[in-house]
Amino acid sequence: GAVVSQHPSRVICKSGTSVKIECRSLDFQATTMFWYRQFPKQSLMLMATSNEGSKATYEQGVEKDKFLINHASLTLSTLTVTSAHPEDSSFYICSARAWTDFNSPLHFGNGTRLTVT
């Protein structure tokens, strides 16, 4: 149980274009999902908390107008990287908890490797 599906797994786009990444909880409902970004040889950095039916909460230093998050249902959150640039190339990973108890662990999607040329 507690499967998180992320799509696409890999995407290459040109500078200036936008890319949408989908994150789905397959066998549970997730009122909250978390989006992380990981650069090579670095740890996971939390970008934002996605809340179903309301605005996302962004971490300090993350541009909300550049990284658009939509959490329209209890099983789907999307991250759109707008006007992507080479410095946005990274590994983006979504996660969710299978239970409402926020002491329970996060389950991660397989990640999306974004390359901006």
Added chain:
Amino acid sequence: QKEVEQNSGPLSVPEGAIASLNCTYSDRVSQSFFWYRQYSGKSPELIMSIYSNGDKEDGRFTAQLNKASQYVSLLIRDSQPSDSATYLCAVNMDNQGGKLIFGQGTELSVKP
């Protein structure tokens, strides 16, 4: 001070030895702690969760928690080459809506 700190390594141990991974955290109110394993190019996978002071064992893995010292560790017994990965310590920020904050990870290499 970083919220969650780990030695980045690399930590190299021979096959069959015990690997010891350490982590300290800054938020005294945190109540839940996790160890994740991440292979190169893959997303993290949960190994252990621990909530109470003391030891928690699961197969070859033992997590240890000392809230007074704000210290969490992971022991891997009978290390195997397949255990070679980056191990991430994660701490739940209970007073920040349950955000999970990760340490920088310790790279473990188990030599045959």
